[in-house]
Amino acid sequence: MTRQLKAEIISVGTELLLGQISNTNAAWMSEKLADSGIPVYYHSVVGDNLARLTSVFTLAHSRSDIVFVTGGLGPTEDDLTREAFQNMTGLEIKEDQKTIKKMEEYFAKTNRLMTPNNRKQANVFTGSKVFQNSTGIAPGIVVEYDNTIYLFMPGVPREMKSLMREHMLPFLMNKFALSNVIFSKVLRFIGIGESQLEHELQDVISNQTNPTIAPLASDGEVALRISANAPVKEQASRLIDETEAKITARVGQYLYGYDSETIENKVFNLLKDNQLTIASAESLTGGAFASSIVDMEGSSAIFKGAAVVYQADAKTDVLHISEELIRQHGTVSNECAEAMARQVKVLYKSNIGISFTGVAGPGKHEDNDAGTVYISINDHLQRVHQYKMHFSGDRDIIRRRSVKKAFELLYYLLINLK
Amino acid sequence: MTRQLKAEIISVGTELLLGQISNTNAAWMSEKLADSGIPVYYHSVVGDNLARLTSVFTLAHSRSDIVFVTGGLGPTEDDLTREAFQNMTGLEIKEDQKTIKKMEEYFAKTNRLMTPNNRKQANVFTGSKVFQNSTGIAPGIVVEYDNTIYLFMPGVPREMKSLMREHMLPFLMNKFALSNVIFSKVLRFIGIGESQLEHELQDVISNQTNPTIAPLASDGEVALRISANAPVKEQASRLIDETEAKITARVGQYLYGYDSETIENKVFNLLKDNQLTIASAESLTGGAFASSIVDMEGSSAIFKGAAVVYQADAKTDVLHISEELIRQHGTVSNECAEAMARQVKVLYKSNIGISFTGVAGPGKHEDNDAGTVYISINDHLQRVHQYKMHFSGDRDIIRRRSVKKAFELLYYLLINLK
Numbered sequence: 121m122t123r124q125l126k127a128e129i130i131s132v133g134t135e136l137l138l139g140q141i142s143n144t145n146a147a148w149m150s151e152k153l154a155d156s157g158i159p160v161y162y163h164s165v166v167g168d169n170l171a172r173l174t175s176v177f178t179l180a181h182s183r184s185d186i187v188f189v190t191g192g193l194g195p196t197e198d199d200l201t202r203e204a205f206q207n208m209t210g211l212e213i214k215e216d217q218k219t220i221k222k223m224e225e226y227f228a229k230t231n232r233l234m235t236p237n238n239r240k241q242a243n244v245f246t247g248s249k250v251f252q253n254s255t256g257i258a259p260g261i262v263v264e265y266d267n268t269i270y271l272f273m274p275g276v277p278r279e280m281k282s283l284m285r286e287h288m289l290p291f292l293m294n295k296f297a298l299s300n301v302i303f304s305k306v307l308r309f310i311g312i313g314e315s316q317l318e319h320e321l322q323d324v325i326s327n328q329t330n331p332t333i334a335p336l337a338s339d340g341e342v343a344l345r346i347s348a349n350a351p352v353k354e355q356a357s358r359l360i361d362e363t364e365a366k367i368t369a370r371v372g373q374y375l376y377g378y379d380s381e382t383i384e385n386k387v388f389n390l391l392k393d394n395q396l397t398i399a400s401a402e403s404l405t406g407g408a409f410a411s412s413i414v415d416m417e418g419s420s421a422i423f424k425g426a427a428v429v430y431q432a433d434a435k436t437d438v439l440h441i442s443e444e445l446i447r448q449h450g451t452v453s454n455e456c457a458e459a460m461a462r463q464v465k466v467l468y469k470s471n472i473g474i475s476f477t478g479v480a481g482p483g484k485h486e487d488n489d490a491g492t493v494y495i496s497i498n499d500h501l502q503r504v505h506q507y508k509m510h511f512s513g514d515r516d517i518i519r520r521r522s523v524k525k526a527f528e529l530l531y532y533l534l535i536n537l538k
Numbered sequence: 539m540t541r542q543l544k545a546e547i548i549s550v551g552t553e554l555l556l557g558q559i560s561n562t563n564a565a566w567m568s569e570k571l572a573d574s575g576i577p578v579y580y581h582s583v584v585g586d587n588l589a590r591l592t593s594v595f596t597l598a599h600s601r602s603d604i605v606f607v608t609g610g611l612g613p614t615e616d617d618l619t620r621e622a623f624q625n626m627t628g629l630e631i632k633e634d635q636k637t638i639k640k641m642e643e644y645f646a647k648t649n650r651l652m653t654p655n656n657r658k659q660a661n662v663f664t665g666s667k668v669f670q671n672s673t674g675i676a677p678g679i680v681v682e683y684d685n686t687i688y689l690f691m692p693g694v695p696r697e698m699k700s701l702m703r704e705h706m707l708p709f710l711m712n713k714f715a716l717s718n719v720i721f722s723k724v725l726r727f728i729g730i731g732e733s734q735l736e737h738e739l740q741d742v743i744s745n746q747t748n749p750t751i752a753p754l755a756s757d758g759e760v761a762l763r764i765s766a767n768a769p770v771k772e773q774a775s776r777l778i779d780e781t782e783a784k785i786t787a788r789v790g791q792y793l794y795g796y797d798s799e800t801i802e803n804k805v806f807n808l809l810k811d812n813q814l815t816i817a818s819a820e821s822l823t824g825g826a827f828a829s830s831i832v833d834m835e836g837s838s839a840i841f842k843g844a845a846v847v848y849q850a851d852a853k854t855d856v857l858h859i860s861e862e863l864i865r866q867h868g869t870v871s872n873e874c875a876e877a878m879a880r881q882v883k884v885l886y887k888s889n890i891g892i893s894f895t896g897v898a899g900p901g902k903h904e905d906n907d908a909g910t911v912y913i914s915i916n917d918h919l920q921r922v923h924q925y926k927m928h929f930s931g932d933r934d935i936i937r938r939r940s941v942k943k944a945f946e947l948l949y950y951l952l953i954n955l956k
Contacts, residue, residue, distance in 0.1 A: 136564075136568070136581065137568055137577075137578045137579065137580075138569065138572045138578075139565045139566060139567065139568030139570070139571075139572060139578075140565075140752060141565065142560050142561060142562045142565040143560060143561050144560045146554075146557075146561065146583070147557045147558075147559065147561070149557070150554070150555055150556055150557030151556065151557025151558070152557070153557075159555075160556075160557075161555065161584070161585065162582065162583060162584055162590070162594075163554065163561070163581070163582065163583035164580065164582055164583075165580060165582075166579070166580055172579060175601075179597065183593075314613070314614070315613045315614070315655055316653060318613070318614045318653075318655060319653035319654075319655060322655070325614075334552055334553075334586075334616060335614055335616065336553055336558065345556075399852075400846075402825070404832075405829075405832075406828050406829050406832025406841075406844075407820070407825025407827075407828035407829040407832070408825065408829045408832075409825075410824050410848075411823075411824050411825040411826045411829050413824065414822075414823075414824025414826075414846075414848060414898075415824075415934065415937075417900065417933060419824075419848070420848060420849055423824075423849075424848065424849060424851075425845070425846045425856065426825050426844070427844075427846070428818075428828045428832075428843045428845070430828075430832060430841050430843045431838055431842060433842075433887070434817075434842050434843040434886055434887075437885065438843065438845070438886065467855065467856055468852055468855065469851070469852075482835065510647060510648055510649070511648075512644065512647070512648060513673060515833075515835060517673070517696070519832070519833075
């Protein structure tokens with residue numbers, strides 16, 4: 121059943137086309153629909169224009185079984201969603217009395233005048249189901265026309281979300297007898313690039329039809345989403361497990377987690393499990409590592425603090441890095457990184473010290489190219505781990521990659537303690 | 539000329555249809571295009587599927603003069619944007635040698651293996667213009683087919699943005715002889731909420747048709763975009779100036795800048811102009827203030843560093859806050875904030891010290907509610923400025939608002955030096 125359904129989302133509003141807001145509605149709806157086993161094939165955005173709206177409806181009608189429409193249902197002359205749909209279908213429009221009553225009560229209660237244009241929001245199509253909105257006035261409208269189901273909702277995210285949760289999703293689940301099982305799993309990797317990962321898995325990926333395997337890249341990390349199509353959860357899980365085994369046989373050493381896990385959380389939990397605390401000495405990252413740690417709830421259990429020592433004299437004043445060392449090796453060096461990690465550990469009385477020094481750019485520093493980064497870790501057994509990297513990209517990217525790399529290095533260090 | 543052009547944006551990627559990410563690319567591009575006088579009529583999102591991609595291209599071809607395409611140009615088998623466009627146009631694909639060379643250099647420099655699938659990113663259409671990407675490998679490709687111009691860019695926001703700014707927009711401005719006049723101006727305010735701003739300006743906003751005034755809200759700040767519609771720049775500027783004067787007569791005291799200016803940059807420049815340096819002592823913000831400063835190029839001129847002292851003992855060990863003070867007043871107090879700002883200034887030898895202490899939540903700390911935040915500034919004349927705030931929202935919002943508030947406080951302090 122699931123396999124045949126095709127859904128799409130139409131978002132109506134000139135403010136979207138002017139870039140005043142992002143289409144977060146479509147993203148939110150798509151995620152909920154994916155979880156419910158309803159595949160979304162298209163998103164469209166169109167302005168408040170009768171001809172263009174009608175053409176978008178006509179196109180959707182030709183290719184989809186379920187069409188979600190948000191926006192353009194308000195009280196103003198600009199709101200033309202109903203009119204465009206009527207253009208295509210010829211369906212009649214009538215006032216929904218329950219909605220009118222709700223509206224009258226609302227205006228009376230808030231001591232505001234109910235202007236005539238407000239009544240427009242109660243207009244629905246003959247034969248439609250009308251769902252009352254628990255967070256606003258405009259109702260949700262569901263109408264079936266020529267074997268396609270149209271679901272209309274206001275564009276205000278809060279109202280759309282409550283209508284989706286309370287009415288639209290339950291209506292669809294019931295109508296299509298869908299069972300709400302999870303058909304996909306995300307495998308998260310670190311320390312391997314997107315293209316290398318795909319190179320290693322090329323044949324697995326291309327020979328795979330069910331489950332499918334899709335790569336998802338983000339800065340300094342890569343993930344694979346395995347999506348299985350099966351009538352029941354057990355069967356989907358089995359298909360996913362089999363595919364996962366094929367993948368980990370090749371690149372399992374880079375796998376660090378699943379679904380919404382992050383490398384930051386993994387490191388956090390490993391520190392906690394091992395009852396270890398950390399402090400950072402940050403030059404080019406300027407506190408970004410510390411800030412990523414403090415982002416997580418309960419970080420006081422594992423995080424002692426950070427010394428952001430952006431300038432050479434701060435390295436000396438705060439971390440007591442000798443001027444002699446800086447003169448001899450420079451601040452962008454293995455030697456400086458090592459001393460920073462050691463000293464921050466002493467200053468903050470932490471079990472582990474980690475340091476960052478390098479060149480964020482633009483331009484060179486002490487004869488080092490932008491993107492040259494040293495990370496040093498002084499661990500709880502006083503062992504020193506030194507790393508030198510070259511990142512490319514702008515200032516912001518180099519700093520973000522450095523922080524991400526630090527979590528990768530800490531992850532491999534901590535996972536091997538057991 | 540401008541009036542007849544019709545542009546649309548196609549975003550390719552299954553991750554958009556699964557709701558894993560929002561289509562922020564389309565919003566960003568639309569805003570830039572609106573500023574350039576190129577009207578966008580549609581956004582479409584389609585997955586990595588050859589047949590559906592081809593149908594979306596065919597539709598766009600039938601209705602638009604300029605088609606922007608992002609995503610689906612990467613090295614993997616999933617990336618089918620080129621193939622779909624070739625399906626529709628029959629254009630040949632060839633390897634761009636300049637891109638190949640850049641790629642080889644990149645992989646050599648970063649000591650990574652250039653796997654064969656990477657070469658795919660250098661594939662362009664015969665007759666296309668190829669623009670090199672200053673932030674990544676994948677180039678921008680522009681090709682005209684049957685009187686419609688197609689502009690292809692990678693889906694990674696950073697890469698799309700740099701290609702748009704550096705190549706695509708200038709190319710279009712030139713091709714269509716669009717005059718790069720500013721039809722809009724953004725006024726940036728701090729220290730006033732969105733609803734208060736709108737309340738003060740209600741009649742100005744609603745009586746205004748040309749220019750229009752649209753509020754743009756973001757965390758802890760608010761901005762107004764004034765957009766004028768006029769055939770020549772001078773006329774548009776005059777209309778904008780008149781509206782700006784009406785606005786500043788009411789709320790001018792909150793105005794800090796225009797267009798792409800940020801409060802962070804304003805503070806940075808004020809520090810630089812006054813030859814003052816700053817250091818921060820951060821508890822709940824965990825280095826986020828420092829990180830915002832280091833985000834800006836040339837920050838070493840004004841930034842000495844930061845002591846991230848997340849735990850009470852770090853406050854004592856690193857900043858020598860007396861245990862007695864902490865016992866008497868707690869770490870979430872005016873007294874602790876004041877001592878932190880004073881001590882970090884001494885430790886880092888800066889002209890100004892700023893401190894943050896408070897409760898990011900969830901949950902109380904030392905009997906203070908989540909959202910209670912103290913900021914203290916010890917300025918270059920040893921004056922102490924103390925602030926206590928209550929922010930609502932989650933952990934992340936409270937921390938971001940605290941950092942934003944600090945920039946606001948520094949701004950008002952520094953602007954009054956003159």
